[in-house]
Amino acid sequence: MVGCVEPQKDTPQQDVHYILGVSYLQEGNxxxxxxxxxxxxxxxAHNPDVLVGLGRAxxxxxxxxxxxxxxxKALKERPDDPLIENNLGALYxxxxxxDDAIHYFGKAASNLMFAxxxxxxxxxxxxxxxxxEYLEAIQAYREALVQNPRYAQAHLRLGETYYAMGKTDRAVGEFQQSLKLNGNNPFTHFQLGLAYMKLNNPTEAAQYFRNVVRLAPSSDLGEQADHYLELLQ
Known part of the structure; x- marks a missing residue:
């Protein structure tokens, strides 16, 4: 899951360091x-935005x-903040x-002020x-898509759940929908490769595994995709 950090305003010295910290996070440093x-x-030491930044880093x-x-500590300074609760959920x-993730994600999702x-x-x-708990997972993903039908991650995770349940055709549909919204996610291509292998369609599977290698050549996922390509030859 993705954590979040928000901009804030305080003393000039603190503000400069905070903004630089956020910038480095965005760069992955x-x-x-x-x-x-x-x-x-x-x-x-009591600024919740700085505390969240430290937590995220x-x-x-x-x-x-x-x-x-x-x-x-950030949540103690800013109780019931859905951004902090969401980050805690992602950490858990x-x-x-x-179980801890369910608690904090549930609190964040139920906060009507959370955008x-x-x-x-x-x-x-x-x-x-x-x-x-696949049925509960599907319910949560569907609620997410009611809130934002164009949220690619919800389509991806819904497809992952269908795949785990043996509903491979439905999984492919969700993976394809996710890909339309975010075509550069190598994990989505990888999941489609696995799904098409399960559907005995090696040609389509190989195409998606090649996409993984192209998008993430030096990653563990890229190496796994390369292994599957060797098996499909």
């Missing part, structure tokens, strides 16, 4: 982001205990703690998916 957020934290670094600590997915409820609902669905 979590180490530099941590440096900037910590300098902002030294100015004001630590999460990207795989330092999940530190991330949890800063997210919880990373930690394979689906991105489809994100939390999709996270909620994936937490149920982790627990093999």
């Amino acid at each position: 979590a180490s530099r982001a941590l440096q900037e957020f910590h300098q902002a934290y030294e100015v004001d 630590y999460q990207l670094k795989g330092a999940f205990s530190e991330a949890e600590s800063f997210y919880l 997915l990373d930690l394979q703690r689906p 991105s409820s489809e994100v939390s609902l999709t996270g909620l669905g994936f937490a149920h998916f982790q627990k093999l």
